[in-house]
Amino acid sequence: MKTAHVDELDTAERVLTAASHLFYRHGVRAVGVEWIVTESGVAKTSLYRHFHTKDDLIAAFLEREDREFWMQWDQVVNDNAGDPLRELLALLDWIGQRVSRDGYRGCPQINVAAEFSDDEHPARRIRVRHKAAMYERLSALMRRIGARQPDDVAHQIALLIDGAFTSDGRLQHVGATRILQSAARALLGGEPVRARPSGARPKSQGQRQRRPR
Amino acid sequence: MKTAHVDELDTAERVLTAASHLFYRHGVRAVGVEWIVTESGVAKTSLYRHFHTKDDLIAAFLEREDREFWMQWDQVVNDNAGDPLRELLALLDWIGQRVSRDGYRGCPQINVAAEFSDDEHPARRIRVRHKAAMYERLSALMRRIGARQPDDVAHQIALLIDGAFTSDGRLQHVGATRILQSAARALLGGEPVRARPSGARPKSQGQRQRRPR
DNA sequence: AGTATTCGATACCGATCGGTAGCGCTGGAG
DNA sequence: CTCCAGCGCTACCGATCGGTATCGAATACT
Numbered sequence: 001m002k003t004a005h006v007d008e009l010d011t012a013e014r015v016l017t018a019a020s021h022l023f024y025r026h027g028v029r030a031v032g033v034e035w036i037v038t039e040s041g042v043a044k045t046s047l048y049r050h051f052h053t054k055d056d057l058i059a060a061f062l063e064r065e066d067r068e069f070w071m072q073w074d075q076v077v078n079d080n081a082g083d084p085l086r087e088l089l090a091l092l093d094w095i096g097q098r099v100s101r102d103g104y105r106g107c108p109q110i111n112v113a114a115e116f117s118d119d120e121h122p123a124r125r126i127r128v129r130h131k132a133a134m135y136e137r138l139s140a141l142m143r144r145i146g147a148r149q150p151d152d153v154a155h156q157i158a159l160l161i162d163g164a165f166t167s168d169g170r171l172q173h174v175g176a177t178r179i180l181q182s183a184a185r186a187l188l189g190g191e192p193v194r195a196r197p198s199g200a201r202p203k204s205q206g207q208r209q210r211r212p213r
Numbered sequence: 214m215k216t217a218h219v220d221e222l223d224t225a226e227r228v229l230t231a232a233s234h235l236f237y238r239h240g241v242r243a244v245g246v247e248w249i250v251t252e253s254g255v256a257k258t259s260l261y262r263h264f265h266t267k268d269d270l271i272a273a274f275l276e277r278e279d280r281e282f283w284m285q286w287d288q289v290v291n292d293n294a295g296d297p298l299r300e301l302l303a304l305l306d307w308i309g310q311r312v313s314r315d316g317y318r319g320c321p322q323i324n325v326a327a328e329f330s331d332d333e334h335p336a337r338r339i340r341v342r343h344k345a346a347m348y349e350r351l352s353a354l355m356r357r358i359g360a361r362q363p364d365d366v367a368h369q370i371a372l373l374i375d376g377a378f379t380s381d382g383r384l385q386h387v388g389a390t391r392i393l394q395s396a397a398r399a400l401l402g403g404e405p406v407r408a409r410p411s412g413a414r415p416k417s418q419g420q421r422q423r424r425p426r
Numbered sequence: 427a428g429t430a431t432t433c434g435a436t437a438c439c440g441a442t443c444g445g446t447a448g449c450g451c452t453g454g455a456g
Numbered sequence: 457c458t459c460c461a462g463c464g465c466t467a468c469c470g471a472t473c474g475g476t477a478t479c480g481a482a483t484a485c486t
Contacts, residue, residue: 027242029243045446114318115240116239117239152387158376174368245473247472258433
């Protein structure tokens, strides 16, 4: 059915890629389909053959952003498996780098959702799901770390992350990663218990030590 | 020159009020001038007599939001003058209530700025100024509180606040104020020094005590 | 009273919006 | 070889975009 040239990009893929870049950089309402057509080098007819409406294209953009975000998240998690605290710090490092990149313009979920008022709009639904998933993962992670109030800390770290997302490179010169990581450490209560790689459940939040520097 | 009926609203004022509500609720690009005309009950000609372009109207909207935000901020500050920590907690309480209100749709500066890509656009300029002012105030406050690393903590609390702004009522049922305040306390390093109401400059961050509960 | 300004109303401008119709080409599957 | 789905191209649709022109009524300052 669909084979085409293996070395060339799929038509739908080219459309979605071009649309994603434009949507992210300029906002979805600022980008007309004609612009996407020009940028992707695809006929308008073909665009509408794969995405029935512009809203479908917007939804596809956000769905893909969502998928890729969690893929990278999981990658960082897997690279630091075993030590939950290390996992958290690695995630914050990844986010710190992400928001410091040139051309970073915030979280697409937040940005696009703000352009629509109808809560039934796919953009807003996807955003809600995305942020709920974020909290769930953080909450589970806080439990594994052994935080005393895992739900509260999860909410707080979620706030830090969303704040970093909207910072638009404001933290670039002070070190986004450093700010995020030290905040997380503080939120976990000074110096949290370092859990053993082999599932040692931390129960006492014993010896507090001054921060290394 | 301009007196008009004292009991009636100024024409420009009616336009700006209607535009502000629509802009905030639906996003600036989703709202056409015709819609503002209908909602304000003002002739299109009159609208353009006071605001030469739609961008001028958008800028006026954001400028006013900025002014009113700092007016309320200063109000909270004045109501809690003397004790810097109390001041901070009161500010976070105010923000917690603000983001929990029905119909809260995030920070207008963040939302509108995301709809434009040109950094020279007034919306993005005002946003940068607004957020810079936020950091400056927080940084000064952290110094008055006696935080050990005032700049870092200021950045971290700014992240919390921006995160709360974009939470869209997600913290409503867990208590936004509680989450924000406990985060701030933790970021200040357990229990920070409580400054005397009469200008006692805290220099040593002496006795650390375990959190009350 | 006279004059200048501001108002609302309507009609209009070119440009662009999201989306569709029709046509001619092409390349891979049967 | 035949067939046909997917492609690019162009022309087009009604609706709406931001913004302007014109005009008569109402208002305010001198």
